[in-house]
Amino acid sequence: MSTDLVVALDIGGTKIAGALVDAGGRIQVRAQRPTPAREDGETVMKAVTAVLDELAGSPLWASAGAVGIGSAGPVDASAGTVSPVNVPGWRDFPIVERVQRATGGRPVTLVGDGVAMTAAEHWQGAARGHDNALCLVVSTGVGGGLVLDGRLHPGPTGNAGHIGHISVDLDGDPCACGGRGCVERIASGPHIARRALEAGWRPGPDGDASAAAVAAAARAGDPVAAASFERAAQALAAGIAATASLVEIDIAVVGGGVAGAGEVLFAPLRRSLRSYATLSFVRGLTVVPALTGTDAGLLGAAAAAAPRTDASTAPIRG
Known part of the structure; x- marks a missing residue:
């Protein structure tokens, strides 16, 4: 077993996960705590420290040379701070400095x-072997990132590729970001469900009104549920095609909870993409489901912290 280990943290509004990840992308040790998202910033940091302390109890801890953090955003990798929308106690929170202190001065990478x-x-996933790719997370929000010329391209603050806030409907609904008609405002899970409800779809006896329930209804032939996914797919296709036209990607990888809808999402997405990606240099663009699943945050944090030829460059080190 390799001793080239990385400490990886995946910080979200629901959970704070940690792992020791080896050079082959195998998770050797795990730890997790619920995110006390409604508490003050120091209480949230205590949960992060508890995860790190549990990892530090492993005999493998001494072999870990760097720390990677993947966090809900916005993040500012240039400053080493995070301000997750769903963790109000953290605003410009100096996560790089605090984690570096908690891990004995190890170098820390934030994305x-x-x-x-x-x-x-x-x-480790569906974009492996591709030099130019866009990867999307379609869930409660819509986020993303870019690989250009074979390397991760996080941008100065770590937010490049944030496709969720490309406007695809100039007269569309206001978005929480302050814009209008953003991809996220149309294609995120809550907005898929909202649009279906507004158009007359009704949940089953269990009362589940989530995007997953809308997907199940669409799969069963409900035309209103299917139409809501069609609209989401159209917005995603427009954003993907715009990105491809700008930076010449050849693959778009879609993950996140909404991608779990399968062909309910992917069939109209591929169909819509043919209508938007019409220029000769983007016509060959393919769209595929993500492969790394729930471990994507941990594996990605590890990859960003330990650049390798098939992984990524790091935007900031503490």
Whole structure:
């Protein structure tokens, strides 16, 4: 077994996960705590420290040379801070400095969760072997990241590739980001469900009104549920095609909870993409499901912290 280990942290609004990851992308040790998202910033940091302390109890800890953090955003990798929308106690929280202190001065790399997923998919998943790729997380929000010329391209603050806030409907609904008609406002899980409900779809006896329930209804032939996914797919296709036209990607990898809808999402997405990706240099663009699943955040944090030829470069080190 390799001793070239990385400490990986995946920080979200629901859970804080940690792992020791080896050079082959295998998770050797895991730890996890619920995120006390409604508590003050120091309480949230205590949960991060508890995860790190559990990992430090492993005899493998001494072999870990660096730390990678994939966090819900916004993140500012240039400053080493995070301000997750769903963790109000953290605003410009100095996570790089605090984690570096908690891990004995190890170098720390910070990326957003969309960029982490991209690093994971390029290293171990569906974007492996592709030099130019866009990877998307379609869930409660819509995030993403870019691989350009074979390397992760996080941008100065770690947010490059954030496809969720490309406007695809100039007269569309206001988005939480302050824009209008953003991909996220149309294609995220809650907005798929909202649009279906507004158009007359009704949940079953269990009352489940999630995007997953809308997907199940669409699969069973409900035309209103299917139409909501069609609209989401159209928005995603427009954003993907715009990105491809700008930077010449050849593959788009889609993960996140909404991607679990399978062909309910992917069939109309591929169909819509043919209508938007019409230029000669983007016509060959393919769209595929992500492969790294729930470990994407941990694997991506590890990949960003330990650059290798098939992984990524790191935007900031503490």
